[in-house]
Amino acid sequence: MSERLQRLRARMTDVGLDAFLVGAPAEDTFHTLAANRRYLSGFKGSMAWLLVTADAAFIAVDFRYFEQAERESPGFSLFRTSGDMKSWFGSLIGQAALTGKRIGFEPAGVTMRDYQAMKKALEKMPPDERPKLLTAPPIVEELRAIKEPEEIAAIQRAVDLGDEAFQAVAQRIEPGLTERQVAWEIEMYAREHGAEGMSFETIVTAGPWAAMPHAQPRDRPIEAGQPIVIDMGVRVDGYCSDLTRTIVAGGESDDRFREIYDIVLTAQLTAEELVKSGMGGEEAHMLAHNVIEEAGYGENFGHGLGHGVGLLVHEAPRLAKTSKDELKDGMVATIEPGIYISGWGGVRIEDMVVFENGKARVMSHAPKLVA
Amino acid sequence: MSERLQRLRARMTDVGLDAFLVGAPAEDTFHTLAANRRYLSGFKGSMAWLLVTADAAFIAVDFRYFEQAERESPGFSLFRTSGDMKSWFGSLIGQAALTGKRIGFEPAGVTMRDYQAMKKALEKMPPDERPKLLTAPPIVEELRAIKEPEEIAAIQRAVDLGDEAFQAVAQRIEPGLTERQVAWEIEMYAREHGAEGMSFETIVTAGPWAAMPHAQPRDRPIEAGQPIVIDMGVRVDGYCSDLTRTIVAGGESDDRFREIYDIVLTAQLTAEELVKSGMGGEEAHMLAHNVIEEAGYGENFGHGLGHGVGLLVHEAPRLAKTSKDELKDGMVATIEPGIYISGWGGVRIEDMVVFENGKARVMSHAPKLVA
Numbered sequence: 001m002s003e004r005l006q007r008l009r010a011r012m013t014d015v016g017l018d019a020f021l022v023g024a025p026a027e028d029t030f031h032t033l034a035a036n037r038r039y040l041s042g043f044k045g046s047m048a049w050l051l052v053t054a055d056a057a058f059i060a061v062d063f064r065y066f067e068q069a070e071r072e073s074p075g076f077s078l079f080r081t082s083g084d085m086k087s088w089f090g091s092l093i094g095q096a097a098l099t100g101k102r103i104g105f106e107p108a109g110v111t112m113r114d115y116q117a118m119k120k121a122l123e124k125m126p127p128d129e130r131p132k133l134l135t136a137p138p139i140v141e142e143l144r145a146i147k148e149p150e151e152i153a154a155i156q157r158a159v160d161l162g163d164e165a166f167q168a169v170a171q172r173i174e175p176g177l178t179e180r181q182v183a184w185e186i187e188m189y190a191r192e193h194g195a196e197g198m199s200f201e202t203i204v205t206a207g208p209w210a211a212m213p214h215a216q217p218r219d220r221p222i223e224a225g226q227p228i229v230i231d232m233g234v235r236v237d238g239y240c241s242d243l244t245r246t247i248v249a250g251g252e253s254d255d256r257f258r259e260i261y262d263i264v265l266t267a268q269l270t271a272e273e274l275v276k277s278g279m280g281g282e283e284a285h286m287l288a289h290n291v292i293e294e295a296g297y298g299e300n301f302g303h304g305l306g307h308g309v310g311l312l313v314h315e316a317p318r319l320a321k322t323s324k325d326e327l328k329d330g331m332v333a334t335i336e337p338g339i340y341i342s343g344w345g346g347v348r349i350e351d352m353v354v355f356e357n358g359k360a361r362v363m364s365h366a367p368k369l370v371a
Numbered sequence: 372m373s374e375r376l377q378r379l380r381a382r383m384t385d386v387g388l389d390a391f392l393v394g395a396p397a398e399d400t401f402h403t404l405a406a407n408r409r410y411l412s413g414f415k416g417s418m419a420w421l422l423v424t425a426d427a428a429f430i431a432v433d434f435r436y437f438e439q440a441e442r443e444s445p446g447f448s449l450f451r452t453s454g455d456m457k458s459w460f461g462s463l464i465g466q467a468a469l470t471g472k473r474i475g476f477e478p479a480g481v482t483m484r485d486y487q488a489m490k491k492a493l494e495k496m497p498p499d500e501r502p503k504l505l506t507a508p509p510i511v512e513e514l515r516a517i518k519e520p521e522e523i524a525a526i527q528r529a530v531d532l533g534d535e536a537f538q539a540v541a542q543r544i545e546p547g548l549t550e551r552q553v554a555w556e557i558e559m560y561a562r563e564h565g566a567e568g569m570s571f572e573t574i575v576t577a578g579p580w581a582a583m584p585h586a587q588p589r590d591r592p593i594e595a596g597q598p599i600v601i602d603m604g605v606r607v608d609g610y611c612s613d614l615t616r617t618i619v620a621g622g623e624s625d626d627r628f629r630e631i632y633d634i635v636l637t638a639q640l641t642a643e644e645l646v647k648s649g650m651g652g653e654e655a656h657m658l659a660h661n662v663i664e665e666a667g668y669g670e671n672f673g674h675g676l677g678h679g680v681g682l683l684v685h686e687a688p689r690l691a692k693t694s695k696d697e698l699k700d701g702m703v704a705t706i707e708p709g710i711y712i713s714g715w716g717g718v719r720i721e722d723m724v725v726f727e728n729g730k731a732r733v734m735s736h737a738p739k740l741v742a
Contacts, residue, residue: 044587062582067713084693107483108482108483111479116478188559192555211438212436341437
């Protein structure tokens with residue numbers, strides 16, 4: 001953990017910041033916005049601010065988390081908060097010796113409410129002593145995008161458990177089970193075999209419902225021959241997995257399904273084989289997009305090819321048409337092309353890969369078509 | 372739903388706004404920040420902006436949610452987004468005929484990143500046509516704090532299922548089961564009996580661990596005679612329940628436990644009996660605080676007495692020392708005093724109540740001490 005702080009401090013120097021602030025958004029947003037906090041400090045609770053300076057690191061928590069912060073974040077000085085941020089922020093600034101300094105924060109991790117509270121707190125200080133609050137480039141996200149070996153090992157454990165949960169349940173899917181039942185079976189399997197939780201709400205969509213890539217599972221029985229998109233992930237030791245398979249349970253699928261499935265699978269395998277470290281996120285996306293477009297379904301692949309996965313199920317890099325990210329060794333990402341046809345349904349196939357020695361090594365081993 | 376928009380519009384007029392914007396934060400923050408969106412529009416997806424004007428209402432979603440938004444939010448005009456907010460926000464403003472108007476947003480629902488994207492989009496407009504972006508008072512939260520009868524019915528269903536899950540599992544707790552196993556048993560029961568999910572990660576803390584009100588359950592066996600704090604809630608039809616019981620499973624508890632339990636229970640029942648509509652959140656808090664303070668444990672009750680519950684497990688009103696909220700008929704809140712002693716453990720007892728005819732009616736019926 002302390003190496004991470006060193007790397008953060010190096011980046012802070014690069015971008016001209018005296019301090020870096022990680023936001024503490026509303027309580028239940030743990031999974032989304034606590035990742036930077038957990039990455040830097042090890043703190044697993046749901047509410048804490050971190051303030052890292054060149055020679056100190058503070059974790060600011062209220063009453064509920066004093067003991068937990070001391071135990072989980074031994075490299076940080078505990079700052080005890082009470083009441084509104086505008087009443088304690090000035091004192092934290094004083095303790096961190098930041099008068100007149102430049103404090104950066106990530107704009108996606110700080111709400112306008114918190115920003116206004118900080119501003120009010122600073123207005124109580126004499127103008128020449130006030131530090132500057134600056135929006136920072138996403139330097140912790142950048143750090144997090146390149147995984148450490150222990151992180152890759154944790155992600156592989158999550159991927160393996162996700163694969164296992166998918167296989168265990170996919171074999172048992174029969175017409176008549178509802179989408180929601182299938183989603184719950186997957187979650188139960190994962191939780192009973194060591195998952196802390198799911199990476200996101202499991203998607204199980206059958207037939208035309210699968211035309212929406214992110215629809216929620218319904219209390220509706222799956223019919224024989226219907227293609228079913230299952231998109232699922234588990235969390236192990238804080239790290240996420242993400243897997244999509246499209247299967248047919250019972251009965252015969254139609255010809256259109258087999259045609260579309262083959263196109264998506266070809267696009268997916270092509271991208272996995274040709275994607276390289278050093279490539280841009282857009283170029284990677286086009287590897288799969290071109291296959292789908294040449295087959296006549298370019299308009300039906302409306303989302304990006306993939307995204308980074310780590311403490312969050314969606315993080316840097318992005319593999320998509322508008323991405324400016326560069327793929328690098330140590331990154332972990334999904335490769336998940338899809339074709340969606342309103343009124344008919346959809347097919348999506350997704351693996352996770354890790355970039356090593358310039359190429360993508362596939363981490364997911366769940367079978368791609370379960371009869 | 373359309374009545375809600377009417378009431379929102381009335382409040383917009385009161386506070387001098389031409390439009391109101393509900394933020395769309397990062398994808399996984401559904402449970403926290405999607406409540407206003409779901410409340411106003413019925414949309415259950417994880418990413419959408421709403422823009423409500425005096426005579427129109429837009430739901431802005433990307434590709435993934437076009438179909439879902441049309442189905443779940445028929446009262447809203449679909450605005451199809453693609454790419455960065457700064458590329459589409461100006462066109463939404465144009466379509467909503469908001470040039471030169473005042474647009475409010477809730478500061479806790481908009482991150483600095485989104486705010487900056489909106490600002491950039493507006494800078495492309497001629498200065499005299501730009502609408503004003505203003506932080507609004509929490510008018511949707513205020514609307515949500517007073518529950519409609521159907522909302523109270525949904526909350527009661529969640530409370531009843533939570534009570535049932537607690538009872539079913541509490542009877543089976545034996546020394547040797549781990550905290551995490553107990554939490555998982557509760558969740559399984561709830562999910563298999565109709566819960567969409569849990570309101571929050573179930574807390575099961577035994578012995579000294581319970582001195583931290585919000586600690587996570589451990590893989591550690593519960594010992595005979597140890598007090599166990601169980602704090603849990605389920606979601607039914609989008610609405611949350613919240614329940615805490617402190618129990619002893621197997622063996623004899625110590626005298627200190629019985630002393631402290633009695634104080635907390637007295638404080639809890641006193642507050643439930645004396646709390647009234649029209650009372651302030653601070654006065655309500657003091658009803659319980661005074662009982663605990665007179666018994667000599669004032670320092671050990673470090674959190675607020677309670678909080679509103681609805682689509683979110685923590686919402687307005689707050690019952691706490693620093694609260695300025697006024698309790699009103701139609702509000703639903705928790706009453707949950709506690710005493711925490713570092714090295715020993717804790718006791719917390721929590722019911723949910725609804726304010727009716729000036730008084731609190733207790734909604735929770737789980738037994739208060741399970742032998």
